[in-house]
Amino acid sequence: MNQHSDRVILGIDPGTNIMGYGLIALHGKEVRLVALGVIHLNKLRDQGLKLKKIFEKTLALIDEYHPDDIAIEAPFFGKNVQSMLKLGRAQGVAMAAGLYRTVPIFEYSPKKIKQSITGNGNASKEQVASMLETLLGYSEKPEYLDATDALGVALCHYFQNKNTSVNHKKAGTGWKAFVNAHPGRVVTK
Numbered sequence: 001m002n003q004h005s006d007r008v009i010l011g012i013d014p015g016t017n018i019m020g021y022g023l024i025a026l027h028g029k030e031v032r033l034v035a036l037g038v039i040h041l042n043k044l045r046d047q048g049l050k051l052k053k054i055f056e057k058t059l060a061l062i063d064e065y066h067p068d069d070i071a072i073e074a075p076f077f078g079k080n081v082q083s084m085l086k087l088g089r090a091q092g093v094a095m096a097a098g099l100y101r102t103v104p105i106f107e108y109s110p111k112k113i114k115q116s117i118t119g120n121g122n123a124s125k126e127q128v129a130s131m132l133e134t135l136l137g138y139s140e141k142p143e144y145l146d147a148t149d150a151l152g153v154a155l156c157h158y159f160q161n162k163n164t165s166v167n168h169k170k171a172g173t174g175w176k177a178f179v180n181a182h183p184g185r186v187v188t189k
Contacts, residue, residue, distance in 0.1 A: 008034065010067035010103075011154025012058070013146050014075070014090035016050050017042040019057070020144065022151025023065050024136070024158065031158060033136045034065065036151055038144045047086070051093045058097035070098040071157035073149065074107045108156050113149075116156040128152050 006026045013020035019041060023034040039057045041050045062070075072094060075087040091107075098105050108116075115121040118131045129148035132155065133139070142148060 007068045009154040011150040012072045013149035020146030020150035071153045113156040
């Protein structure tokens with residue numbers, strides 16, 4: 001996929017019943033929808049098997065589309081602590097799959113994603129889906145809003161990083177990149 005794209009971003013909306021995913025490809029200033037869908041987990045009763053399937057399916061998406069970045073929706077604090085714990089596990093397993101393939105991971109809150117896509121941090125899932133149709137010019141409505149939520153995460157990541165002067169992938173990230181960029185600020189003994 002990357003041979004024809006400047007960058008590919010995989011967006012993930014983690015879930016333990018349905019996990020959404022959306023991929024976009026960047027060609028200069030053009031953003032194109034690559035894939036959109038969901039992974040059904042609701043037929044699996046065992047939480048461990050659900051997490052295993054999330055890991056395997058995320059690896060499969062990475063191996064098929066070779067994303068440069070993975071953007072993932074952060075679990076939000078709700079009234080049900082058990083639900084939040086399950087979402088956190090699903091998110092962690094998807095993140096682990098990306099880390100296993102050395103793909104950089106970026107996390108965005110639901111409010112940040114909605115703000116980035118619609119201009120309103122309190123927008124509904126339907127409003128986000130409608131705006132994504134307009135922005136990306138696709139007409140096929142997915143059956144589940146989890147898919148458009150994931151696509152929104154990917155596009156949010158693009159919007160948050162499109163005006164940075166240095167592409168983090170080329171410059172590198174993490175401690176090693178910092179040391180290379182600031183050799184005088186690190187003291188070794």
